[in-house]
Each structure stands twice: as structure tokens, then as C-alpha cells.
Amino acid sequence: MRNIIVCVKVVPKAENVIFDPATKRLDRSKAENQINDADKTAIEIALRLREKNGGKVILLSMGPPLFENYLKLGVAMGADDAILLSDRNFGGADTYPTALVLSTAITKIGDYDLILAGEESSDAALGQLPGQIAEFLDIPQVLFASSVKFEGGKLRVRRRIKGGHETVETSGPVMVSVEMGAVQPRFPNFEKMKWAVSGFHLKIWNSTELNLREEVTGLKGSLTLVKGLIEITPSKRKRVFIDGNVEEKSSRLAELLKERSLE
Amino acid sequence: MIKKELWVVVERDGSEIEDVSLEILGKSAVIAKSSGYSVTGIVLGTPEDGVVRDVIRYGADRVILLKHERLNQYSNDLYVKVLYDLISSELPAALLVGATYYGRDLAGRLAARLRTGLTANAINIKMDEKGLLVFGVPAYGGKIMAEIVCETARPQMSTVRPGTFSKVFDQGKKGKIVEVVPEISKVQDRVKVIDRKINKSKDLTKSEKTIVGGNGVGGDFSLVWKLAELTHSDVGVTRPLADKGIVPRELQVGTTGYSLKSKVALILGVSGSEHFTSGIRDCGTVISVDIDKGSEIFNHSDYCVVGDASEIIPAVIKKLEGKI
Ligand SMILES: Cc1cc2nc3c(=O)[nH]c(=O)nc-3n(C[C@H](O)[C@H](O)[C@H](O)COP(=O)(O)OP(=O)(O)OC[C@H]3O[C@@H](n4cnc5c(N)ncnc54)[C@H](O)[C@@H]3O)c2cc1C
Ligand SMILES: Cc1cc2nc3c(=O)[nH]c(=O)nc-3n(C[C@H](O)[C@H](O)[C@H](O)COP(=O)(O)OP(=O)(O)OC[C@H]3O[C@@H](n4cnc5c(N)ncnc54)[C@H](O)[C@@H]3O)c2cc1C
Numbered sequence: 001m002r003n004i005i006v007c008v009k010v011v012p013k014a015e016n017v018i019f020d021p022a023t024k025r026l027d028r029s030k031a032e033n034q035i036n037d038a039d040k041t042a043i044e045i046a047l048r049l050r051e052k053n054g055g056k057v058i059l060l061s062m063g064p065p066l067f068e069n070y071l072k073l074g075v076a077m078g079a080d081d082a083i084l085l086s087d088r089n090f091g092g093a094d095t096y097p098t099a100l101v102l103s104t105a106i107t108k109i110g111d112y113d114l115i116l117a118g119e120e121s122s123d124a125a126l127g128q129l130p131g132q133i134a135e136f137l138d139i140p141q142v143l144f145a146s147s148v149k150f151e152g153g154k155l156r157v158r159r160r161i162k163g164g165h166e167t168v169e170t171s172g173p174v175m176v177s178v179e180m181g182a183v184q185p186r187f188p189n190f191e192k193m194k195w196a197v198s199g200f201h202l203k204i205w206n207s208t209e210l211n212l213r214e215e216v217t218g219l220k221g222s223l224t225l226v227k228g229l230i231e232i233t234p235s236k237r238k239r240v241f242i243d244g245n246v247e248e249k250s251s252r253l254a255e256l257l258k259e260r261s262l263e
Numbered sequence: 264m265i266k267k268e269l270w271v272v273v274e275r276d277g278s279e280i281e282d283v284s285l286e287i288l289g290k291s292a293v294i295a296k297s298s299g300y301s302v303t304g305i306v307l308g309t310p311e312d313g314v315v316r317d318v319i320r321y322g323a324d325r326v327i328l329l330k331h332e333r334l335n336q337y338s339n340d341l342y343v344k345v346l347y348d349l350i351s352s353e354l355p356a357a358l359l360v361g362a363t364y365y366g367r368d369l370a371g372r373l374a375a376r377l378r379t380g381l382t383a384n385a386i387n388i389k390m391d392e393k394g395l396l397v398f399g400v401p402a403y404g405g406k407i408m409a410e411i412v413c414e415t416a417r418p419q420m421s422t423v424r425p426g427t428f429s430k431v432f433d434q435g436k437k438g439k440i441v442e443v444v445p446e447i448s449k450v451q452d453r454v455k456v457i458d459r460k461i462n463k464s465k466d467l468t469k470s471e472k473t474i475v476g477g478n479g480v481g482g483d484f485s486l487v488w489k490l491a492e493l494t495h496s497d498v499g500v501t502r503p504l505a506d507k508g509i510v511p512r513e514l515q516v517g518t519t520g521y522s523l524k525s526k527v528a529l530i531l532g533v534s535g536s537e538h539f540t541s542g543i544r545d546c547g548t549v550i551s552v553d554i555d556k557g558s559e560i561f562n563h564s565d566y567c568v569v570g571d572a573s574e575i576i577p578a579v580i581k582k583l584e585g586k587i
């Protein structure tokens with residue numbers, strides 16, 4: 001197989017993101033970051049494909065320098081290479097310029113059979129970027145996949161559809177987004193981690209290297225705008241604790257269930 | 264000139280229209296009424312007449328039928344092509360699509376080709392005083408709703424979360440029907456479907472009574488099914504159980520699953536992660552069982568039982584069997 005390029009996003013853990021109702025801003029400073037879960041799944045799928053069919057697994061991410069260490073974790077999982085697309089102009093991007101920057105980099109890397117991404121990120125959870133990247137590259141797309149196989153030069157992908165799944169086939173370069181949890185991602189390897197940190201050279205490309213004008217990237221190249229944030233408060237619940245031993249608790253539960261079903 | 268039209272892509276399976284498409288038509292009709300806009304439903308393929316009529320009865324002032332045999336089944340390559348051609352010549356102000364698997368597959372690519380802004384999984388849509396659509400989309404596991412606008416590019420595009428808006432039916436409503444035969448003889452479908460498997464599982468968004476099992480239920484899920492049978496409830500699960508394949512993904516509750524609107528929900532062995540609790544926010548009464556007194560799920564419950572599910576479930580079953 002030729003190159004497998006995996007799009008990777010680093011996201012804050014949702015539970016650590018704090019909303020300040022006064023400023024209507026998110027405080028992500030205390031949030032622990034991680035590789036987006038579905039993207040980890042994508043890395044694992046890429047590594048398994050390489051083990052069977054050869055080729056190189058290249059991780060690609062657009063983001064600030066702090067993403068570097070997370071990409072190195074991906075290298076320690078077994079990826080052959082990792083490239084960070086980082087430039088002050090790239091900041092504040094919605095999915096349109098993000099797809100533009102990523103697809104430009106993918107074209108620069110070249111020689112690929114497969115682009116993998118996560119089904120969606122855990123922060124904004126749009127799930128629309130993979131289709132947009134595919135459009136810019138003019139390659140077919142298969143989204144929400146749970147298995148990817150390479151057989152006789154063709155890709156056979158199982159994807160989720162309403163109420164079930166489909167098996168589809170494509171040939172040539174294709175974009176596939178994968179479901180979180182489709183396979184269990186391996187842990188970073190300790191020896192490889194040491195190399196990733198000290199020996200490995202992570203490439204960083206900026207707008208000059210990608211030959212992208214300032215107006216088409218980042219905030220300036222964006223077509224949507226986040227106008228405001230509203231905290232969704234959970235509906236107020238009674239929180240009545242039912243006491244007693246197992247016997248008493250289950251009696252009360254059975255009663256509750258029966259009362260409610262008669263409503 | 265951009266037209267004051269709200270367009271809705273109607274998704275259907277044969278003659279059955281997806282609920283989410285009807286819900287978006289209903290919501291669009293409400294927005295259109297107060298703003299001087301009109302609603303257009305886009306139907307693809309060669310459906311029975313009843314489909315087009317229903318699109319009007321559920322809110323469209325006009326239907327554009329993109330009539331071609333090859334469009335009866337969803338295909339990314341074909342749908343993006345015909346919708347792009349139509350939209351770039353007609354220039355509607357907005358295009359809304361159901362956030363189904365096919366709808367989301369379509370929307371990203373179409374938005375990129377149209378060079379317009381897109382937002383996903385809207386749970387709120389309103390029009391501001393300048394006539395701009397404001398889409399409310401959940402982020403960070405449903406803890407925050409971001410308000411997104413697309414100021415200059417057109418159409419303003421969004422996918423819409425199923426089960427969010429109400430359908431509006433008007434038996435006597437009249438509307439215009441325009442047939443367009445798209446030119447797609449040269450367009451290839453690069454993704455070939457070789458097999459399709461559908462499990463006919465329950466549509467959880469319509470469930471009146473639901474029992475949700477989580478990791479804490481342990482290995483034996485058959486007791487949950489049994490309890491559901493006894494109480495005439497439907498069964499839902501948390502993501503880890505759907506990931507493990509214990510039940511189909513269609514039964515998953517939460518941000519990446521379905522939102523419940525049940526009158527009563529019994530939650531068993533669930534820790535109460537935000538990704539999950541956003542899916543039970545609209546339930547009537549929530550009753551939870553968890554072994555851990557400090558479980559976050561209790562903050563989202565009306566009745567809380569601290570206990571071992573593997574003891575409580577069989578005991579409740581016994582009680583119900585004894586008395587029913
Ligand atoms: C609260 C909030 C709301 C937002 N709303 C919108 C909106 O409505 N419309 C809009 O266009 N933008 C929006 N954005 C901006 C958007 O989140 C960013 O453009 C982001 O880079 C891509 O969105 P996503 O992560 O949701 O993409 P998704 O489509 O969910 O991502 C899918 C996959 O694409 C890959 N991927 C995503 N980002 C990167 C990256 N930077 N580098 C490499 N691979 C990547 C990953 O494999 C990921 O799993 C919003 C941002 C926030 C914080
Ligand atoms: C992007 C993203 C999207 C996600 N989408 C979803 C989604 O749509 N839906 C969803 O559910 N999750 C989703 N998740 C996962 C979510 O964050 C949680 O990991 C998940 O909901 C936890 O499932 P759980 O509560 O069943 O398991 P756990 O977190 O393992 O909790 C098990 C609970 O059972 C209790 N327990 C243990 N033993 C017993 C016993 N014997 N009797 C009674 N109680 C017991 C424990 O005290 C605990 O509270 C998503 C995560 C991400 C990152």
C-alpha cells in the first residue's frame with residue numbers, strides 16, 4: 001500500500017472544560033488534553049493496515065505547537081512520521097479553512113491510498129471535516145466506518161447507516177472517517193516513546209511552506225462564526241434517595257415503575 | 264440575488280419519509296411564517312405521488328423533485344452533484360439537512376463545493392432581526408450550546424438533530440410542484456455498495472418508557488431485557504455497551520447516540536458522563552440505580568437507589584412477576 005495519512009486533532013477533555021457564565025467564555029486552561037478518541041481509533045486502523053499491506057503511516061494535524069507532544073505519542077504507537085501544520089494565521093479556523101489547510105498538506109505529502117480521520121471530534125463534534133477534505137482532494141469518501149480492509153488493490157469498508165451498516169468498495173485514494181471504539185487502540189510503546197522524544201524529528205509546516213495566502217486560512221478564511229456560548233443547565237431533578245435493604249429498595253422501585261406505567 | 268427561501272433536503276426510504284425531514288419542514292414553516300420566507304422541500308428520485316404531497320402537508324410551500332431513477336438510493340457523488348447544480352443556480356438563503364448518517368455524509372462535502380459555512384447537529388434554529396439564521400449546536404459533550412451564524416456565504420447550511428423539532432401537519436395545505444430532470448449520465452458513483460444490513464430496532468427518540476443499562480450492569484444483559492418486557496419498556500445503553508456490540512448502536516443514548524424523551528427512564532449502572540446525561544435531559548421521571556453513592560448519575564435523577572444492580576434487578580423482576 002502507498003501512504004496512509006491519519007488526520008489527528010488534540011482536544012481538551014470535556015469534563016475539564018469550565019464555562020464562565022459571567023464572561024460567557026470557556027476556560028480550557030485547566031483542561032487536560034488528549035488525542036481525540038476517534039482519531040486514536042483511526043491510528044490503530046492505519047497501523048493494522050500497514051502491518052498487513054505495507055506502506056507508511058503519517059500523522060497530520062493542524063494546530064498550535066502544544067500538539068507536538070501528542071503527535072509524538074502517536075509516533076510511539078507506531079506511526080512512521082508526523083507533521084504539524086502550525087502558523088499564527090491558522091488560528092480561529094472553522095472547518096472550511098481547516099479542510100483547505102489539511103488537504104493542501106495532504107497533496108504536498110502525496111502518494112497516498114488512504115486518508116483516515118475520526119468520525120467527529122469530542123469538542124465541537126461536527127463530523128463534517130472529513131467530507132470537506134475529500135471534496136478539496138476530489139477523492140471519494142466513506143464516513144462512519146467500523147472496519148477498513150485492503151484487498152486486491154481495493155478498499156472494502158463497513159460503514160454505519162441508519163439502523164444498520166453497509167459494506168462498500170472503492171478503489172484509488174479515498175477518505176474514510178472511523179467510529180470511535182471500532183478497534184481498541186494500542187498503548188504507546190515505551191522504547192518508541194524514548195525515540196519519539198529524543199531521536200524523531202517532527203516536521204512543522206507553516207503557511208509559506210504550504211503556499212497559502214493569509215486570507216484563505218484561519219479566522220479570515222472562515223465562513224461561520226461562533227456568536228456566543230450558552231451553558232446548557234441540566235433540568236432540575238428531585239434527587240430523592242430510597243433507603244432500606246435490597247428487599248425494601250426493590251419493592252419501592254417496583255412500585256415506582258408500576259405507578260409510572262399506569263400514568 | 265439570494266432568494267428568501269428555506270430549503271429542506273427530504274430524506275426518504277422508498278415511500279417512507281424520515282421523521283427528521285418532517286421535523287425540519289415543520290420548524291422551517293414556523294420560521295418562514297414570521298419572516299416572509301417560503302419553504303421548499305427537495306425530493307430526489309422517483310417517489311410515489313404521496314411523498315411529494317406529504318412534503319407539502321408537513322410544511323413546504325413548494326417541492327422541487329429532482330427526478331431520476333439513479334437518485335432513489337443515496338449516493339454521495341450523485342447527491343452532491345445534483346444539489347450543487349440546483350442550489351448554485353437557484354440561490355436559496357438556507358439549506359437544512361437531517362443529521363442522519365446519510366445527511367451528515369452529504370452536508371460536509373456539499374458545503375465545501377458550494378463554498379459556504381456549515382454547522383452540525385443543530386438543536387435550536389432561530390432567525391435574528393437581520394434575517395440571519397442562528398443555529399444552536401451542542402459542544403463539549405452537551406455541556407455548552409454554541410450559537411453559530413454564517414454571515415456572508417450562502418446558503419446558510421446546517422444539519423439538524425433528529426427528534427428536536429415538532430412536526431406540523433396540515434391536510435389541506437396546497438403547494439407547487441416543480442420537476443427537474445438532472446443531467447447525471449456522465450457522473451460516476453465512486454463508492455459501490457455491495458451489501459446492506461438493517462436491523463429493525465426501536466426508534467429510541469419515540470420511546471415512552473426506557474430502561475438504560477450501563478457498564479455497571481455487568482455481563483448478564485438478559486435481565487435488563489426481561490425487566491423491560493415486564494414493564495413494557497424499551498431498552499437503551501451507554502456507549503461502551505454499544506461499542507462492545509452487546510446491543511446495536513441504534514439503542515445508544517447520548518451525544519453520539521439518541522436523546523430520550525421518555526415519560527420515565529430507569530438507569531442502571533451508569534456513571535453519568537456528560538456525553539450520556541445530555542441524552543436524558545428531556546425525560547419525565549428519571550430513576551437510577553448505582554452501586555456508588557457518589558455517582559454523578561444521581562445528580563440527574565429524581566429517584567436514586569444506591570445498590571448492586573445484580574441484586575436489585577432480579578429482586579425487582581421477582582416483585583413485578585409476583586404481582587402482575
Ligand atoms: C464551540 C465550537 C463550535 C464550533 N462550531 C463550528 C461550526 O458550526 N462550523 C464550523 O465550520 N466550525 C465550527 N467550529 C470550529 C471547528 O471546531 C474547527 O474548525 C475544528 O478544527 C474542526 O471541527 P471539528 O473538530 O468539530 O471537526 P470534525 O469534523 O468533528 O472532525 C472530524 C475529524 O477530522 C479530523 N480533524 C479535525 N480537526 C483537525 C485538525 N485541526 N487537524 C487534523 N485533523 C483534524 C480528526 O480526525 C477528527 O476526528 C466550532 C468550534 C467550537 C469550539
Ligand atoms: C466523543 C465522545 C462521545 C461519547 N458519546 C457517548 C454517548 O453518546 N453515550 C454514552 O453513553 N457515552 C458516550 N461517551 C462515553 C462517555 O463519556 C462515558 O464513558 C460512558 O457514558 C460511560 O458509560 P457507563 O456509565 O456505562 O460506564 P462507566 O463510566 O464505567 O460507569 C459504570 C457505572 O456503574 C456503576 N456500577 C458498577 N458496578 C455496579 C453494580 N454492580 N451495580 C450498580 N452499579 C454499578 C459504577 O459505579 C459507575 O457509576 C462518549 C465519549 C466521547 C469521548
